Amino acid sequence: MQPGTQSPASGTGSSQVDLIAETSKYTLDAQNPGVAVIVRGISDNMPEAMPLIIQTLAPVVGNQQPGSAKPIQLEQHLIDKQLVLIMRPAPADLFAFAQKLKCGAIKEIDIQKRIITVDTELPQLKVLAQNVQAGNTGMNSDFKVSANSESLKNMQANGNVPNIGSAPEKTVIPKSEVGTDRDLKPRPGEETIDWALRVIAGTSSFAHDTACKKLAKMDPDPQDLQRVSSILAATLPLAKEGFRMPEHVNAMAVWYTDGATREFAELLEKEKDFLVREKIIKLLPNIHSQTMAEVLVGRLSDREDRRDARRALQIMGEIAEKPVLQLLNDPDSSLRIEACNILQSIGTAEAIAALQEHTETEENDVVKEQLLRTQAKIEKKLAGK
Secondary structure, eight states: OBTTOOOOOOOOOOTTOOHHHHHHHHHTOSSSOOEEEEEEEEETTOTTHHHHHHHHTGGGTTOBOTTOSSBOEEEEEEETTEEEEEEESOOSOHHHHHHHOOSSEEEEEETTTTEEEEEOOHHHHHHHHHHHHHTOOOOOOOOEEOOOHHHHHHHHHTTSSOOOOSOOOGGGSOGGGOOOTTOSSOOTTOOHHHHHHHHHTSSOHHHHHHHHHHHHTSOOOHHHHHHHHHHHHHTHHHHTTTTOHHHHHHHHHHSOOHHHHHHHHHHHHHOOOHHHHHHHHHHGGGSOSHHHHHHHHHHTTSTTTHHHHHHHHHHHGGGGHHHHHGGGGOSOHHHHHHHHHHHHHHOOHHHHHHHHHHHHHOOOHHHHHHHHHHHHHHHHHHHTO
């Protein structure tokens, strides 16, 4: 495939477009037939998705169709704001071709029109790209075929489609190569980490928790740390659903990187449900790091989250001191007072020095009084140790 061979994105802007009919104009082109992949879940306002899709198509990159001298070429189209990929020339075996696609879960194969529909989401797409890069390309695909036996006969008689053999069954793919997100243990020859990351990106809560518990008991290998932490971070939006967040956080606490931890800031920022944010924030002290403290300090500016973030920082203890001290410089007086409230529980001698410095420059009398009170409480606490 030549990823650079892409046609300009096209779109109709109308919700009345027949997506299948419009797509088939490309796949059934008599002069240059091809196969289409409709990528559901990816919209026209996700520019970061296309590079990931290109990466997931690595199993077919550079491959040539049997009997053809031409490498696979890729066109990108937007039809009614839906991403559609057109690959030419048309494959000789549509099902074998579909099995090489790792950009999502196959949901439908329209044999007559040579259209494959896959479901994916941006977080899942990131995981799939990571898996392809790591050589783990399994994917669960519960698909249906939208051409009956009679239409198959007609299509073959008219020469519109190559002979594809018997009707598709899951057993067409060797079992050892089929990806599924419900495996509760690695398959023969599969590494534990590869299995864990595969099911974590899936939909089964039970398998997800089993995999996370396994990861949480492992000693992180530096060679795998970045890959594991990145996938755990990318699947945070999926873990948010189905009560999967507790075990997910426990795994991230072991497979820890700063970059992965900062993904919680974006997750909480996007989450509109206060109760969901509350549940997540209460779990975050399990990741005992200064970076997590920075994430929680960021939630103090949201009045709905302030109480939960304060408690989480107090639970974290001294490791949260430096990020909290930064709040003493905040122009919002309520956040400077909040910093004092937290420092009364976690402050050390370092906090005393900072409080003294800010007391001398603080212009707000209420805040100044709180700075003095906080300093006294920390001094009393330290003296009692």
